[in-house]
Amino acid sequence: MSAPDPMAEIRASFFIECEELLEALQDGLEAMADDSGDLETINVVFRAVHSIKGGAGAFGLEGLVRFAHRYETVLDAVRSNTLVADGDAIKLFFRAADHLSDLVRESRDDGILPEAEGNAILTELDALLGDHGVAEEDEAEIEFQPLGLSLDLGLADLPAPAPARFTIHFAPEPELYETGNEPYMILRALAELGSCEVTCLTDKVPQLTEFAPEASYLKWTVVLTADVQEAEIVSIFEFVDGLCALTIAPIPSDVPAPQDVSNDPLPELPEMPDLPDLTPPPAPAAEPEPAQPPAPAAKAKATPQSAAKSVVRVDLDRIERLVNLVGELVINQAMLSQSLESSGLSPHSDAMNGLEEFQRLTRDIQDSVMMIRAQPVKSLFQRMSRIVRECSAAVRKDVRLVTEGDTTEVDKTVIERLSDPLTHMIRNAVDHGLEPTQNRLAAGKPEQGVVKLTAAHRSGRVIIEVSDDGGGINREKVKQIATDKGLIAADASLTDTEIDNLLFLPGFSTASEVSDLSGRGVGMDVVRNAIQALGGRITITSTPGEGTTFSISLPLTLAVLDGMVVQVAGETMVLPLNLVIETLTIDHSNLEQTRPGLNVVRVRGEFVSLFDLGVELGYRSAQDSYLDAVVLLIADEGGSRAALIVDEIQDQRQVVIKGLDESFYRAPGIAAATILGDGQIALILDPSDIIAQAQGSTLAIAPNLMELTS
Amino acid sequence: MTDPKSSAPVELLTFRLSDQEYSLDIMCVREIRGWTRTTPLPHAPSYMKGVINLRGTVLPVMDLAERLGLPPREHTDRNVIIVVKYEETMTGLLVDAVSDIIALTSADLQPPPDAASAGGPGVIKALTLLDERMIRVLELSEIVPTPQSDAA
Numbered sequence: 001m002s003a004p005d006p007m008a009e010i011r012a013s014f015f016i017e018c019e020e021l022l023e024a025l026q027d028g029l030e031a032m033a034d035d036s037g038d039l040e041t042i043n044v045v046f047r048a049v050h051s052i053k054g055g056a057g058a059f060g061l062e063g064l065v066r067f068a069h070r071y072e073t074v075l076d077a078v079r080s081n082t083l084v085a086d087g088d089a090i091k092l093f094f095r096a097a098d099h100l101s102d103l104v105r106e107s108r109d110d111g112i113l114p115e116a117e118g119n120a121i122l123t124e125l126d127a128l129l130g131d132h133g134v135a136e137e138d139e140a141e142i143e144f145q146p147l148g149l150s151l152d153l154g155l156a157d158l159p160a161p162a163p164a165r166f167t168i169h170f171a172p173e174p175e176l177y178e179t180g181n182e183p184y185m186i187l188r189a190l191a192e193l194g195s196c197e198v199t200c201l202t203d204k205v206p207q208l209t210e211f212a213p214e215a216s217y218l219k220w221t222v223v224l225t226a227d228v229q230e231a232e233i234v235s236i237f238e239f240v241d242g243l244c245a246l247t248i249a250p251i252p253s254d255v256p257a258p259q260d261v262s263n264d265p266l267p268e269l270p271e272m273p274d275l276p277d278l279t280p281p282p283a284p285a286a287e288p289e290p291a292q293p294p295a296p297a298a299k300a301k302a303t304p305q306s307a308a309k310s311v312v313r314v315d316l317d318r319i320e321r322l323v324n325l326v327g328e329l330v331i332n333q334a335m336l337s338q339s340l341e342s343s344g345l346s347p348h349s350d351a352m353n354g355l356e357e358f359q360r361l362t363r364d365i366q367d368s369v370m371m372i373r374a375q376p377v378k379s380l381f382q383r384m385s386r387i388v389r390e391c392s393a394a395v396r397k398d399v400r401l402v403t404e405g406d407t408t409e410v411d412k413t414v415i416e417r418l419s420d421p422l423t424h425m426i427r428n429a430v431d432h433g434l435e436p437t438q439n440r441l442a443a444g445k446p447e448q449g450v451v452k453l454t455a456a457h458r459s460g461r462v463i464i465e466v467s468d469d470g471g472g473i474n475r476e477k478v479k480q481i482a483t484d485k486g487l488i489a490a491d492a493s494l495t496d497t498e499i500d501n502l503l504f505l506p507g508f509s510t511a512s513e514v515s516d517l518s519g520r521g522v523g524m525d526v527v528r529n530a531i532q533a534l535g536g537r538i539t540i541t542s543t544p545g546e547g548t549t550f551s552i553s554l555p556l557t558l559a560v561l562d563g564m565v566v567q568v569a570g571e572t573m574v575l576p577l578n579l580v581i582e583t584l585t586i587d588h589s590n591l592e593q594t595r596p597g598l599n600v601v602r603v604r605g606e607f608v609s610l611f612d613l614g615v616e617l618g619y620r621s622a623q624d625s626y627l628d629a630v631v632l633l634i635a636d637e638g639g640s641r642a643a644l645i646v647d648e649i650q651d652q653r654q655v656v657i658k659g660l661d662e663s664f665y666r667a668p669g670i671a672a673a674t675i676l677g678d679g680q681i682a683l684i685l686d687p688s689d690i691i692a693q694a695q696g697s698t699l700a701i702a703p704n705l706m707e708l709t710s
Numbered sequence: 711m712t713d714p715k716s717s718a719p720v721e722l723l724t725f726r727l728s729d730q731e732y733s734l735d736i737m738c739v740r741e742i743r744g745w746t747r748t749t750p751l752p753h754a755p756s757y758m759k760g761v762i763n764l765r766g767t768v769l770p771v772m773d774l775a776e777r778l779g780l781p782p783r784e785h786t787d788r789n790v791i792i793v794v795k796y797e798e799t800m801t802g803l804l805v806d807a808v809s810d811i812i813a814l815t816s817a818d819l820q821p822p823p824d825a826a827s828a829g830g831p832g833v834i835k836a837l838t839l840l841d842e843r844m845i846r847v848l849e850l851s852e853i854v855p856t857p858q859s860d861a862a
Binding site: 003617659667668669675683 | 747754
C-alpha cells in the first residue's frame, strides 16, 4: 500500500476480471436454468463467485466479501448436492448475481452499497438452505456431530465443539518461486486460521556442490487445528494453485489434544468400532467431504483450458491508431490504383497484377483490424436479460428472454451506444408488447411470455431484433391516440405499416396508463434517433395476436459510412445514405414559391422546403433557375425534412470517416470529412445541422406522414 | 520557445509573404509541402483556405498573409504550405515562398517596438537583421489559435 499507483492498477484489473467472472456466472446460471448445464457448470458458477470474493477480500471490500461469501455458501450446497436448484432457486441466484454485479460496480466507483436489497436476497438465500434440510453453513458442526454424540460414549470431558484438524502436504514447484510467491506467507496465513504444527521436510536438499539455486527442495507438512472448512484452507493456496503439489486431508475428528496428533491417530482407531451405531449421523457429513477434493482438481483442469485461449488486453488508443493507419492505407491504395490506371499500363502488366494482390491484402487487413474493435454482443444481451428479469417482476408478468446469436460481433462503440435504446425496447416489449397473463391464457398462449433478442450479420450489416409473442400492435388504438394527439388527421387513411410507424412519432405512448417502467416520456422516437445516430435503421413488423418485432439494422463499424457522393458547386460532398429518403428532379409541376427567396417542392401532396446546398454552404450565390435540378429529399434524426439541390449525384459508396479538427473553426453543416480515391478531401454533411442552419428554418417543418411511408 | 536574453542558438525558417520576410522557429516546423488544392470549409473566415489530405490526416490550412492582415494576392506555383505543430495541433500555413534556414543566437533577436507589430499585439515576437534585411520572427501561439480561442 506504500505505493498507491500499482495498487490502483491491480485494483482496476481486479474489476476487469470481475466483469469476466460475472459474465461466466451469468452464463453458468443460464445453462442451469435451461438444464443444459453439467456438473462442471455449477463448479464454474461457484468458482466465479468464489474468485470475486477472494479478490474482494484482498482489497478489503467488506460488503462485497460478505455477500459473496453467503452466496457462495448456497452455491456450494448445490455443488455438493445437498440443495437442489429448482426454478425458483435459480431465479434467486440470478437476482443474487445481479446484486453481486451491482456491488462490484459500487465498490469500483466507491459508491454506496445497496445493503437493504442485499440483505433481502441473503435472507432468501439462507431460507433456501433452511428449506432443504441440511444447511451448508452448519456443515462444520455436522461434520463433527459424531463428537457431540460421542458424549454418550463417555468422552464428555472433551471441549464440545472440537476444532477440525487437517494434514496438509505442501511441496512447491520451482514455478511457485518464479511467480514471486513465498511459502512463508502461506504458512503464516495457515497459522492465522488456527494452531499449526509445521514440519519442514529437508531430505531432498542436496549437497552444496549439487545445489541448484533455482530448484525447489523443501516440502512442508502442516497439521492444522482450526475451526474452519476445507474450502478456507484451499483458498489460502489459491494463488499457488498448480504451482505446487498439495494435498489437504481432514484428520478424523475424534482424536484428543492436537499436540499428540502425529503419534496418536492410529492408536485411536481401535475405538472406532464403537461408532457403527452412529453411521446415520456421519452420512450427511461424509457426503460433502468427497465433493470437496474434486474442487481443486477441477480448478487445475480449468486453468490450462483458459490459458489455451489466451487474451491480450490492449489499450483502446492503440487500436484506434491502428484503425486510423489502416484507413490511410486503404486511401493510399485507392490513390495508387487510380494513378496506375490512368498511366495507361496494360491490365496484364506485373504492376497491375501486383496492385490487385495489394488490394486484396488491404481489404483483408482492414477487415481484420475492424474485427479487433468488434466485440460479441453477448455482454449487451446479458445486461438485457437482467432488464427482463427486473422489469417482468415489476409488472408481474412471467417472461423469459431468449437470446440468439450472442456471439455476433459488433463494433465496441456500437455496443456501448446500443445499450440505452435496447433497454428501452426490451422494457416496451415486456410492458406493452406482452399482454397480461389472464389475456394470454384466454388467447390460448402459454402463461410465460417470451421476449426474443437476436443478432445476426446480414449483407455487411448487423441486424438486431427484439420480438415478443404478445398481442401485436393494436392498430385501432394507435390510430385513435395519434388522432387524439393531433398527430394525424381524423380521416387519414393509413396502411398498417404507416400506423405501426406512428409509434416513432415524438410524444407518442400507447399505454393508456403510465406504468412504472415505460411511459416516462421517453418514446420510441428517442430510440429511433439513437439508432439513426449510429447510422442504423429501425423497422416494425407486427401480426395481431402473434406479436411484434422491432428490427434494427446497423453498420458494422462507425469508422465507415455508407454515403451518397454528390457534386455541389465544384466540390465533392458526401451525405449519409441512411438519411436520404429519395431523389427527384425539379420541374414546373412540383416547384412552388411561398415567398421571394423561399421555395418549396411538392412531394406527393406535401410541401418541403427547398434549399440550394451550394448557397447554404456559401459556395455560390443563388441560381436564376432551378428547373431540372437534382434534389435530394433528406430527413434528419428528428424527422425534420428538407429538399437539397445538388449539381450531380456521383456515386453511392462506403467512405472512411475522418474527424475534422474543430479547434479553429467549426464548419456549420459539416459532420466530418473523408478522403476520396484521388486524395482529395470531401466533406461529410450533417443534414440536421443544414436543415437547422438553412435560411428557411424559421418555418417549422412539422413531422408528418410522408416520412413515415418511405 | 527560447528566452531572448540568453545566447542559445536558434534556427529559423525564413519565408516571404507579400515581399516581407518572416520566420518561424524551425523546431515547430514539421514539413513543407507544395501547394495543393484545398477543400474549402463552408462559411469559414477568409484566411481559412480549407483542408488538405496530409497522408490520411485532415489538415486545416490557413493563408498566413491573410491571417496577418496583409492584402490577398494570387497564388503561384511557388506557394508552399508549411506544416507546423503547436502543442498537439497540426496546421498548414500557406506562404508565398520559403527562403532559407538561418542560425542565430538569441542575442541577435530584438524585441519589436510596439508599433511594429503588423498583425496585432504579440504576433511578431522578435526582429532580426540579416544582410540589412529585417526578418520578423513570428509567435506561433498567436497565429495558431488554441481550442476555443478563435472559434468563429
